[in-house]
Amino acid sequence: MATIDSKIPEGALAEKWTNYKAHQKLVNPANKRRLDIIVVGTGLAGASAAASLGALGFKVLNFCIQDSPRRAHSIAAQGGINAAKNYQNYGDSVSRLFYDTIKGGDYRAREANVYRLAEVSNAIIDQCVAQGVPFAREYGGLLDNRSFGGAQVSRTFYARGQTGQQLLLGAYSALSREVQRGNVKLYTRHEMLDVVLVKDSEGVERARGILARNLVTGKIERFAAHAVVIGTGGYGNTYFLSTNAMGCNGSAAMQCYRKGAYFANPCFAQIHPTCIPVHGDKQSKLTLMSESLRNDGRIWVPKKIEDAKALQAGTKKPTDIPDEDRDFYLERRYPAFGNLVPRDVASRAAKERCDAGFGVNNTGLAVFLDFKYAIERLGEDVVRARYGNLFDMYEEITDENPYKTPMMIFPAIHYTMGGIWVDYELMTSIKGLFAIGEANFSDHGANRLGASALMQGLADGYFVLPYTIQNYLSDQIQVPRFSTDLPEFEAAEKALKARINKLMSIKGNRSVDSIHKELGHVMWDFVGMGRTKESLTTAIAKLKEVRKTFYSDLRIPGSADDLNVELEKALRLEDFIGIGELMAYDALNREESCGGHFREEHQTPEGEALRHDDKFSYVACWKYTGEGNEPELIKEDLNYQFTKVQTRNYKN
Amino acid sequence: MDKNISFTLKVWRQRGPKEKGHFQTIPVKDMPGDTSFLEMLDIVNEELINKGEEPIVFDHDCREGICGMCSLYINGHPHGPATGATTCQIYIRRFNDGDVVTVEPWRSAGFPVIRDLMVDRGAYDKIMQAGGYVSVNTGGIPDANAIPIPKPIADEAMDAAACIGCGACAAACKNGSAMLFVSAKVSQLALLPQGKVEAARRAKAMLAKMDELGFGNCTNTRACEAECPKCISISNIARLNREFIAAKLAD
Structure with a gap:
């Protein structure tokens, strides 16, 4: 049976990454020019990796299926990006961000990876500000924060409801600069359709290139490189309806899997609690309403089953239900975190109420997200300034005014925590093949906290992969460029x-x-x-x-x-x-x-x-055994050495 | 509940950039009002496929108005009848029974047709590559709060940065100018202290590339601003002109 080496460095948790960087092998500048790296994907992870590797002097070939790198679906992330800056003096720290992420992931992520993620989070914010990302600011000119689920501190940096867009455009700008400098070559409207492995002189298979279909001409084209990096996002569209873009797919991951890369924890998919409910069988996708809405919106369903029935039949309006007959079920069940419990908890609580018959909408498959209380407390202008674009989007889609009547929301597939298995260096079980961002499985365990996807994508691309890939490439400097005629x-x-x-x-x-x-x-x-x-x-x-x-x-x-x-x-x-x-x-x-x-x-x-925990405290790595066959399970045990593993509690 | 609407779709079909295009007329029956415009095209395509015909090719991706991929000229307007919305955010309830709905690709010299409603917007990437960035490498950056930025300035930069690069501005402009797009990026970065350092170089380089790629110039018709799905203001063009003139005077 195959064994798994996650290559976690020795030492105390807080010293692992520092130790790794101190001892890893590097590639000198003159040799970088002789090494080619294929990066597939131009989202936060792909674009930041391609830009950073290009800036280091590697020759990068960067692929995307859209007409421009700027279209990658990272662009649609609304709410924000976490970092342990503690600008708000709430008592935040790297170790607290680490702990919240580990706990949020229900103790199914690797400690060392998550700690590194928390460690580099602050540098991401510095990087983005330097690129000209217009984060929200306070009147004093310093950066503002908002709160997201699963945390009791306010650590989320944001740019209105378009944080993903602004971060991606920052990475895209950096990428554009490297294209101009000749370090990155872009291949737009190209879809990777296979990863090519070549045996080295010792008989070890290494990822040495890809096949891509030119989506305009239909031609299959070959590309060779010293290493291949997959940053192609998640596989949420397996469900057809999801909050993913229409083009999002899991194909690059599957090609790697079929060539021998392990697929880790595929069943960990995130169902986001605040999406606009399904309206008909012709629908093509689901629209997410940002988690940030849960800062000020209160989630409820009727307390009385007859009210729920009347709402479903359309004989009563939500505004007809008095406060005392409303069940604010998240505040009731989870007093400590209230409406800001993590996504998995909020989604399940909504399902529980709907299954019990208290759901609203004509389908009975929706709950209310109500801003009446926020408008009473803050005034409509403040609510408009915070969420105006989201409210407009909701009204355009549903034809209802959320300033006057509560929004209706329901859970939908949003993000996949599972993905290609990678070790601490973000290398898959195939040598020279790396996976970054949502495409890998590494940091979110069984559930991702809000505003952590952007953090992980950029951490991998800006600050992790550009180091770890050198440890692999350092002994490849003698390997000449490859011919695609092999x-x-x-x-x-x-x-x-x-x-x-x-x-x-x-x-x-x-x-x-x-x-x-x-x-x-x-x-x-x-x-x-x-x-x-x-x-x-x-x-x-x-x-x-x-x-x-x-x-x-x-x-x-x-x-x-x-x-x-x-x-x-x-x-x-x-x-x-x-x-x-x-x-x-x-x-x-x-x-x-x-x-x-x-x-x-x-x-x-x-x-x-x-x-x-006695039976399942492991990463389930699946190995391909042929089309349609049951795959083979290989376990990577999770050894929690630094965190006390306990039942997640958001109640008190 | 929304009512169903029946209308006539006149849609542009064109095999390739050099080939002659034509309108195909397709009757659309009983389309629910809560169907999005692109979902309507999905349904029409499903019917074409079932009849053994090739579906209508159009660009689309996020379907929530942010990726900038969708690019349809509907009844003579880029992104159709709504203001401040992209094509994917248009719903059938905006149309009436018996309407003729004409759908064309972006019509602009800078955006050649690839097929049907899909155009090549690679020119916008090239303009960005000419200078649409702050020249910083990864790492070694001072703390994010090292330079305070007044909130109104940060907000104005954000207004400009909201551009989604869809190309509606150039498609709406009778001169085929990309000035709104260029000015949005130049403004965003010129307003912020991080981008001010190379503001002059950026304005010159991006405008030179825009000219080179065959986009026209600005004659202040304001069509771009009216059609922009993100309501980017033409005051950005004024700022771009100021930056450009200052840069030229300094040469």
Whole structure:
């Protein structure tokens, strides 16, 4: 059986990263110019990594599927980015940010990685300010903060409701500068479709390049490099409906997985509590309302079942329900954190109320997020200044004015904590293949706290990978640039073309989207917010049917050697089906509840998640064993040496 | 509940940049009012695929108005009838029964058509590469609070920084000018102390690149400001001109 080496440095928690940097190998400036690095993805992680590696002097090839690096879905992050600056004098520190993140992740993340994340968080804010990111400021000219879930300090830096946009544009600016300086070459509208491994003189397989499809011409192109970095985000779109952008996909991760990289904790998906509810079967995506709204909005459903029924039937309006008949269930159940409990807790509490029949909206699948109290306390102008753009967005979509009537929200798939397994150096189980940002599994355990995705993406790209990749590349300086005529490239291209031809020649009756929707329903109904052994077994059987439908009844119009959006979607869907299966296997194996993974058989009498640390305090790493086969499980034990592992408590 | 709406879609089809395009007329029946404009195109595409035809190609991604990918000219307006919204934020309830809804790609010399409604906006990346940044490397940066920035200045910089780079400004402009886009980035960075250091160089480099790529100049028609989905003000163009003139005088 394969063993796992996470390469965590020796020493006290607070000294590990310092020790690592002090002893790691570096590449001298003259040699950097001779080394090529492929970075796939231009989101916060990909763009910051490509820009930083370029600035160091490496030759970087940077890929994205959109028409510009600036479109990557990091751009849509609304709320903010955490850092342990303690500018507000609330008693924040690196160790407190570390602790909140470990606890928020329900003790399923690596201590050393999370501590490093907290350590570099402050440098990210400095970096972004230097790039000209217009963070919100106070009248004294210093940076402002807001609060996010799972923390009792205010440590979130923000730029209105568009923090992700501003941070991404900062990274994109830095990237643009490196393109101008000739250190980065951009390949837009290019989709990675395979990672190419080449054996070195000692017979060790190393990632040496990728195949990418030029999305405008349809041509398969080959690219070689000394190392490959995957920063392609998460796989939330497995569920069809999610808050992800339409193009978000898990395909790069699946290509790595099929080549031997472990896929870690696939079942840890985050369901965000504040999204606009589903409105019909033609819907293409779900819209997130920022977690920052929970700073001032109060979440409630009716106390009386007859009020809930009347609201569902439309015979009563939310404003007809008096305060004493409103159940502010988060404040009731979690007095210490109230409306600012972590996302997994808030989502589950909403599901619990809706399952009990107290949900609102005509579907009964929504809860209220009410700003009446904030408007009474602060005035409408202050509320508008804080959340105006979010309120406008809500009104445009729902045709309802949230200043007058409470918003309706419901949980939706938002982020995936699971991803490609990486060691402390962010290298996967394949040498020379790295994964950063949401694409890896490393820092968020079973649940990610709000405003921590931006932190992790930029930490990996600006401050972790540019160091750790040198430790790998330092003994590659003698390796000359590769030719893409190597037999490994030839073989990979042949296999890829066969895969594409197979899909093109099915010529069935079903569009890609119609099958994707079917997959989404299976995932949401059986691998969703509440999972059981039975539901997961059903899911695995149903996913086999979806796979069968896909291979027998798919229809892709047009040609493969041309711009073909349906072919792009079909290739991604094929990978989503594989990810869905992985998620179901992983969820079935993990017979405990933790973070975003809730097994209904494992809960406390109060309905809280019940972990089984004696059996499941490990990272589940899945190894590919062939298409459609059950993957092999390899465990990386989590040894908590510095934190006392306890039941998460947001009550007192 | 929103009512259903039936209308006629006239949509631009064009195989490639050099090929001749044409309008295809597609009747759309009983579309629910709470369907987004792009979801309507998804539904139309699903029907085309089911009939064995190739779907309409259009750019889109986040579908929440921030990525800047969607780029449709609807009834003669970039991003359609709403103000302060992108194409993906338009809902069918804005249209009436019996309407003819015309959908075209961005029409601008700087943005050649790739296929149907998809255009090449690579020129905006090139303008950014010419100078749309602060020249700092990663690391070795002073503390973020080392330089206080007055809140009104930071807010004004944020107003300019809200640009999503969609290209509606150039598509709306009769001169095909990208001045609003350029000025938004120049303003954001010129307002902040971190970006002021190389403000003159930036203004000159970005404008020179814009000219080189075949975008027109600004004659103050204000069409860009009216159509900008993020309501970027043309006062940014005035600031860009000031920066540019100051830079030229200093040469």
